Amino acid sequence: MHSHITRPRLIVALAFSLALFALLLGVAFPASPPDAGAVVGETRDGPRLLVSEFTDRVSTLWLVEPTRPSERQSFLQIEHAAGWEISGAVSPAGSTLIPHLAYVVLEPGRQDPETEASLYLSNGGPPRLLREGLDLRGGATWSADGESILVREVRLDQSGSRSYAVVEVRVSDGRESRHALSDALSGSFDVDLFSLHVVGRPSGGPLYAALIGRAGTTIVEFGAEGGGTLVKRQISTGLTRDWALSPDGTQLAFTEQTGVLMQVRTVALEGALEGAQPALRAATNSGQVLLDEAEIGSADLAGSEMGSAAPVWRTNESLSVGVFRQGASGGELRVASAASGDGEADSFALPVAWSSDGRFLALRSFEGSGPGSIRGESAAVLDGGSIVSSALSGGDQDVGEMRKLVPGEHVLILGWWQ
Numbered sequence: 001m002h003s004h005i006t007r008p009r010l011i012v013a014l015a016f017s018l019a020l021f022a023l024l025l026g027v028a029f030p031a032s033p034p035d036a037g038a039v040v041g042e043t044r045d046g047p048r049l050l051v052s053e054f055t056d057r058v059s060t061l062w063l064v065e066p067t068r069p070s071e072r073q074s075f076l077q078i079e080h081a082a083g084w085e086i087s088g089a090v091s092p093a094g095s096t097l098i099p100h101l102a103y104v105v106l107e108p109g110r111q112d113p114e115t116e117a118s119l120y121l122s123n124g125g126p127p128r129l130l131r132e133g134l135d136l137r138g139g140a141t142w143s144a145d146g147e148s149i150l151v152r153e154v155r156l157d158q159s160g161s162r163s164y165a166v167v168e169v170r171v172s173d174g175r176e177s178r179h180a181l182s183d184a185l186s187g188s189f190d191v192d193l194f195s196l197h198v199v200g201r202p203s204g205g206p207l208y209a210a211l212i213g214r215a216g217t218t219i220v221e222f223g224a225e226g227g228g229t230l231v232k233r234q235i236s237t238g239l240t241r242d243w244a245l246s247p248d249g250t251q252l253a254f255t256e257q258t259g260v261l262m263q264v265r266t267v268a269l270e271g272a273l274e275g276a277q278p279a280l281r282a283a284t285n286s287g288q289v290l291l292d293e294a295e296i297g298s299a300d301l302a303g304s305e306m307g308s309a310a311p312v313w314r315t316n317e318s319l320s321v322g323v324f325r326q327g328a329s330g331g332e333l334r335v336a337s338a339a340s341g342d343g344e345a346d347s348f349a350l351p352v353a354w355s356s357d358g359r360f361l362a363l364r365s366f367e368g369s370g371p372g373s374i375r376g377e378s379a380a381v382l383d384g385g386s387i388v389s390s391a392l393s394g395g396d397q398d399v400g401e402m403r404k405l406v407p408g409e410h411v412l413i414l415g416w417w418q
Helices: 007-028 036-042 183-188 285-294
Strands: 048-054 058-065 068-079 087-090 101-105 117-122 128-134 140-142 148-156 162-170 176-180 193-200 207-213 216-223 228-236 239-245 251-258 261-268 279-282 306-315 318-325 347-354 360-370 373-383 402-405 411-417
Touching (some): 048 068, 048 373, 068 101, 068 402, 101 140, 101 411, 117 148, 128 148, 128 162, 140 193, 148 193, 207 239, 228 261, 239 306, 251 306, 279 285, 285 318, 347 411, 360 402, 373 411
Parallel strands (some): 087 411
Antiparallel strands (some): 048 058, 048 411, 058 068, 101 117, 117 128, 140 148, 148 162, 207 216, 216 228, 239 251, 251 261, 306 318, 347 360, 360 373, 373 402
């Protein structure tokens, strides 16, 4: 007896067979996971803030919409040694590469953050290892053209003495150059040198670093005079931090610190630019009121009652800073202003980075009256609108006051993904 299979039954059987085959194919040869870097690149529709949320052993990275910080996209999860947060930075806008994150991490199982950290690079996909044996606290600094990453290397001899170098790693091929202090120069700092800090490399310019010692802070240039090291100038007789090169690489802004008293200063790296110092703008309106009340000019921030810190360049002519009132006796900062409209709230904020379109400013927002009295910290975004430097316009443009907090605790700002 012959069985009779109707056309509908044949179609159903064929469909079932194809579905079973597809299922088996998926089990035996599972599809590759989507390229996170490609997804990140495809969805770019404006600047987004890349942040890292720290926990004891894992940091989770997020891309945050500046106008809607609660809307965020998963970027990476990075495992690290217990208690050691990563440090990193997003590549500069306008470079030939798509956005990349360079970060330094003390990986699980490693013990010494000064000599055992590793440098990685990621576009949102699997990170690529570039270099090991680095100093975690030295961070990662991009060259202005985005072609290389600058990191700090510390070596310890048998007596425990430290020697410093800047390692420059090319993004395209991983090739590296190690810039150590020349023998003649390092000899003069054997006793007095406390530390070396990477400052940066402007487009087409030399590599700069800051040497801090008992005599103060000195800027040096690597690669000068046939590959040696050239002392550019002493910029301060005290400790400095927050070094920021202007976009054209001709000027350097930094925070000079004496105890808890802080002042932002600027110096010309090439020649004397008398009368050409940039106009200072505070991060928020309330901070600008303090600058205006104190009648502090861009080249004179010596007032003991006015503190400033964390300079961030917006253009070659515009420099944003965090400002606050501080104790003339050298005690704690009394009233900080950058997070409040009335200038008297018990909170303050320090600028971190402008987006390339000049609209958004990323901020570190603090609860407390100053560095010696901080109860909490969070990340925030300020909509700066379309302000321009008052020195250029002759007007009185305000810095935007709309701030939105980025959700999460222990959030580190890594830069603008644009």
